Structures are given as structure tokens and as C-alpha cells.
Amino acid sequence: MSSRVFQSVIIQMKDATDRCIGVADEQGFVIACSELSLIGSHLDDMVPAVGEEREQIFASNVRTYKLLGSSGNRFDYAVFVSGHDETARSICILAHVAMSEARINYEEKHNKSTFVKNIISDNILPGDVYVRAKELHFVTDVPRVVYLIRQQEHNDVTAIEALGNLFPDRQKDFVLSVNETDIVVIRELSGEPGTEDVNAVAQQIESTLRGELGIRTVVGIGSIAYHLRELADRYKEAQVAIEVGKVFDTEKSVINYENLGIGRIIYQLPTTLCEMFLSEVFKKNPIETLDEDTIETINKFFENNLNVSETSRKLYVHRNTLVYRLEKIKKLTGLDLREFDHAIVFKVAMMVKKYLDSQNTAKF
Numbered sequence: 001m002s003s004r005v006f007q008s009v010i011i012q013m014k015d016a017t018d019r020c021i022g023v024a025d026e027q028g029f030v031i032a033c034s035e036l037s038l039i040g041s042h043l044d045d046m047v048p049a050v051g052e053e054r055e056q057i058f059a060s061n062v063r064t065y066k067l068l069g070s071s072g073n074r075f076d077y078a079v080f081v082s083g084h085d086e087t088a089r090s091i092c093i094l095a096h097v098a099m100s101e102a103r104i105n106y107e108e109k110h111n112k113s114t115f116v117k118n119i120i121s122d123n124i125l126p127g128d129v130y131v132r133a134k135e136l137h138f139v140t141d142v143p144r145v146v147y148l149i150r151q152q153e154h155n156d157v158t159a160i161e162a163l164g165n166l167f168p169d170r171q172k173d174f175v176l177s178v179n180e181t182d183i184v185v186i187r188e189l190s191g192e193p194g195t196e197d198v199n200a201v202a203q204q205i206e207s208t209l210r211g212e213l214g215i216r217t218v219v220g221i222g223s224i225a226y227h228l229r230e231l232a233d234r235y236k237e238a239q240v241a242i243e244v245g246k247v248f249d250t251e252k253s254v255i256n257y258e259n260l261g262i263g264r265i266i267y268q269l270p271t272t273l274c275e276m277f278l279s280e281v282f283k284k285n286p287i288e289t290l291d292e293d294t295i296e297t298i299n300k301f302f303e304n305n306l307n308v309s310e311t312s313r314k315l316y317v318h319r320n321t322l323v324y325r326l327e328k329i330k331k332l333t334g335l336d337l338r339e340f341d342h343a344i345v346f347k348v349a350m351m352v353k354k355y356l357d358s359q360n361t362a363k364f
Contacts, residue, residue, distance in 0.1 A: 005106045006032035009098050020082040059084040066096040116174045120235040146222040147185040148238035155180050202254040221256040247358045266355050274352045281349045284334050
């Protein structure tokens with residue numbers, strides 16, 4: 001934190017009062033003051049006045065103090081005003097407000113993590129990205145990947161620390177807490193890694209949190225960003241990956257946006273359009289008329305690439321039994337799953353039904 005920022009605020013306040021206003025560090029050394037001769041000197045009354053209780057505002061026989069940036073038993077700075085009367089207290093509170101705002105603005109301007117967080121949250125204008133990046137000496141056009149880690153069963157604040165240890169390079173990799181359940185890791189890539197490399201890092205994240213902390217997570221991955229301004233879109237892609245995976249890939253703990261396939265398209269469709277599609281496909285009988293055994297048969301048939309012999313072997317049934325079941329499905333739905341075009345329509349219809357069910361569940 002630059003003392004010049006505090007000094008600039010003090011200069012602006014100087015004409016409003018004849019009291020001495022300043023800022024001292026946690027050891028009691030003055031780093032900014034309206035009386036320039038005091039800068040660099042030590043305030044012997046400050047440390048004893050702070051005491052063990054770490055009161056937010058306190059006074060000695062000489063000055064009134066208010067802690068700045070305090071956390072638990074620690075504090076970064078203390079704003080002080082000469083005197084220990086009510087006037088000194090009021091001026092100290094006002095000075096503290098001004099110093100706090102100046103500090104926040106400075107850190108937002110000069111902190112890379114805050115800068116990146118503002119980008120993915122759309123809290124910065126596109127034109128300002130270039131300006132801030134230049135101020136921070138931030139390389140804008142290197143490939144980066146966005147990982148969104150969502151904690152499933154319980155939230156553990158130590159997850160941030162664990163991920164910070166996993167990605168220790170604070171200049172290239174960023175670990176950001178977004179909310180109670182979500183953590184974002186933005187990792188700079190060297191060269192042009194393939195999807196397998198990107199997924200391997202996500203697997204490492206998931207296994208680290210599960211192994212060290214016992215946290216069950218799902219990791220969404222956005223496509224590679226080749227410029228800083230693309231990070232917000234890649235973060236949204238990682239969010240979509242998790243949401244789509246929640247519907248179509250419930251068993252997966254790592255979901256890449258680029259591998260979502262048709263599920264991504266279905267997820268973006270209006271529910272009314274999906275309902276119309278199902279009613280058009282299943283004109284004879286609704287899909288709900290199919291029992292669980294029939295649905296299992298259909299899923300196995302798809303898993304084995306419409307191969308009757310292989311599917312019957314996996315289901316432990318005779319080939320003729322499977323053919324009979326497929327004929328039954330054809331009579332009920334009008335779709336012959338042995339025909340490729342019919343199979344595609346049926347597969348999409350099942351995914352649409354799954355999506356609608358998830359939307360109906362979410363309403364409740």
C-alpha cells in the first residue's frame with residue numbers, strides 16, 4: 001500500500017481542520033501526516049493504547065486512533081488525530097472513512113486478483129481492461145483456461161488455501177472465491193495444450209479437494225481464452241458446463257464445455273419448444289408409457305451402438321428377446337431403434353425429457 005495515497009487524502013483534509021491528522025503502520029511508525037516532520041517518527045503512545053482488545057477506536061493522552069484494515073488480532077494501519085476529545089474522535093472517524101475508500105480504490109487498481117475477478121464478473125468496462133492491464137503489467141494475449149469448482153455437499157473455507165498451494169504462482173495463476181460454494185481458478189497455459197491436458201488439471205483439482213479435505217466437487221471447464229477480455233465468456237461457459245452436466249452427466253465430476261455436445265443445445269431451448277418436440281415425436285403414446293425395464297433396454301442399446309448381439313449379451317437376454325422388446329417399443333412409439341434416423345430422434349427425445357424433468361424439479 002503506497003503511503004502517497006494516504007498523504008494525498010491528508011493534504012485534501014488539511015485545510016478543513018487545525019488538528020494533526022496522520023496514518024501509522026502496525027508498529028507505530030508514521031507513514032503519512034499533515035505535519036511532515038512527523039513522517040518516519042514513532043508514536044510511543046500508539047501500541048500501548050491499542051492494547052490486547054484491539055478496539056476499533058481508542059485514545060491515548062495525546063491522540064485518538066482508529067484501526068484501518070483490522071482482522072482479528074491484526075491490523076495494517078491506524079488513522080490518528082491529535083487530541084482525545086469528542087472533536088478529535090469525530091475527525092478521526094471521518095478521516096478513517098476517507099482513508100478506507102482511498103485504500104480500496106488503490107487495491108482495486110493495483111491488485112491483479114481483484115482485476116481478474118472484476119473481469120469475470122463483468123464489473124469492468126471492456127475499454128478499461130486494456131488500461132488496467134497496462135498499469136498492472138499484465139500480459140493480455142496469452143492462453144488461459146477457467147476452471148469453476150463447485151462444492152457439492154458441504155462448503156469448506158480451507159478449499160481456497162488448498163487450491164492456492166496447488167497453484168502457487170500468484171502472477172500467472174489466480175484462485176478466486178466467488179461465493180459460498182464456488183471457487184474459480186484461472187490458469188495461464190504454456191504453449192497450446194490439448195483438451196486432455198486441460199481436463200487432467202481439472203481431475204487434479206477434484207482429487208486434491210476430495211483426498212485432502214473430503215470435499216465432493218464438480219469442476220466446470222470453459223474453452224481456452226486467448227485474451228483477457230474473453231475470460232468473462234469463458235467463466236460463463238464453465239457455469240453452463242456445470243448446469244448442463246447436472247442434467248445429462250450426473251456421474252461426472254469434471255465437465256468440459258467443449259464436450260457437452262447436443263446437451264448444450266437442448267439446455268438453451270425454451271421449455272415450450274421442448275414440450276412441442278416431445279408431443280410431435282411421441283404421437284402414439286407419451287414417453288411416460290415406457291416402464292423402467294424398457295428404458296434400461298433402450299439405454300443399453302444406445303451404449304452398444306445399436307448392436308443387437310452385443311446389447312443382448314450385456315443384458316443377459318437371448319437375442320430374440322431383445323428383438324421382441326425393440327418391436328414392442330416400435331409399436332408403442334412408432335420409432336424403430338434399429339434404424340439410425342429413428343434412433344437419433346429417440347435419443348434426442350430422451351435428453352429433452354430429462355431436461356424438462358430437471359426444469360420442473362428446479363421450480364420446486
